[in-house]
Amino acid sequence: MNDLFSLQGKRILITGSAQGIGFLLANGLAKYGAQIIVNDITQERAEAAANKLTQAGYVAKAVAFNVTNKADIDKAVSQIEQDIGPIDVLINNAGIQRRHPFTEFPEQEWNEVIAVNQTAVFLVSQAVTRHMMERKAGKVINICSMQSELGRDTITPYAASKGAVKMLTRGMCVELARYNIQVNGIAPGYFKTEMTKALVDDQAFTDWLCKRTPAARWGDPEELIGAAVFLSAKASDFVNGHLLFVDGGMLVAV
Template identity: 80%
Template structure:
């Protein structure tokens, strides 16, 4: 039982981990012994992120591919499996945000958000799960959101995609659990990131957030690491189809 949360000998692919929350999770998972595969569409970002992990004494690799391109995804996963080793855990973390009023939302921005936040989760999960099936084991963690359950002004497609990923998580569980593959989601609340920086600096919004959230503050990205470790380790071997909200209590407050 002493190694319940150990990630030794676990190879973890994290999409969109060249920066932001993805990289923070990569650092946290590496500290528990995981071998990290950094993915980003930018080779420069991915290489810099992997170099930082290696400098800290961790095992890290780079996999540059476009998560929205089916052929690119399939080739990249094959390259990882044959060149680096089997993927034990997949984190579908890549995501983007676009903000417009619903009635003025450009179709191009809608399509971009759906491609990265929703379709990419399907594409990468499908490619990885095919290999996990033959091994009869694996874990897939989808990064969902408060908007998997709640709506908000100007981010309709984001909320729509995160709601879809919630149901994709549950449906994948139904099909894959019998093969000893656990599929779960982490749903962050409001965290201080580059994507939310403008909101953090908006005093009116931050005041509203602190009043709306029982913990009365923004979350720090490092506070997602515990959930990531849990869902990557044997501690979660009978947890499946679950969304773990890390939100300071926001979802349950009226």
């Protein structure tokens, strides 16, 4: 039973992992023995992040590809499988945020949000799970959100994309579980990150958040690592189609 949470030797591809929560997850999972495949749209940033991990004593490789470009994805995944090794775990982390009132939201920015947050999850997962199906083993973790369930002013396309990823997670589970592939999601609540800096700096919002959340505080991004370890490890082998909310109890409170 001692290996329930071990990631020793597992290869984990994390999209958008050169910085932010993606890099934090990469570093956290590496501590449990995972070999990290760092992804960014640019090779320079991917290599810089991978170098930080290797300098810390971990095993990491850098593979740049555009998560919204199918040809780019398919080529990169084939390269990883052939040159680095089988992908045991895929974490679909890449995401963007744009803020405008709904009736003024530019169509181009809607398209960008949907492409990165939703379509990319579909395309990357397709490419990776084809190989997992052949091996009859694998795990996919989709980074969802509180906005997979709840709406909020000025971010309707983001909420739409994350709601879609929730249902994509469930649909993938239904089709892929028979191949011993577990597909789950992590749905963070409100965490102090670069993406939420404007809200963190807004004292009125922070006061509201602390009253609205049973834990009465912002989340620390490192508190996402445990969920990622669990869903990447043997401990979650019969957990499938599930969204694990890491939100300090916000979703269940009224």
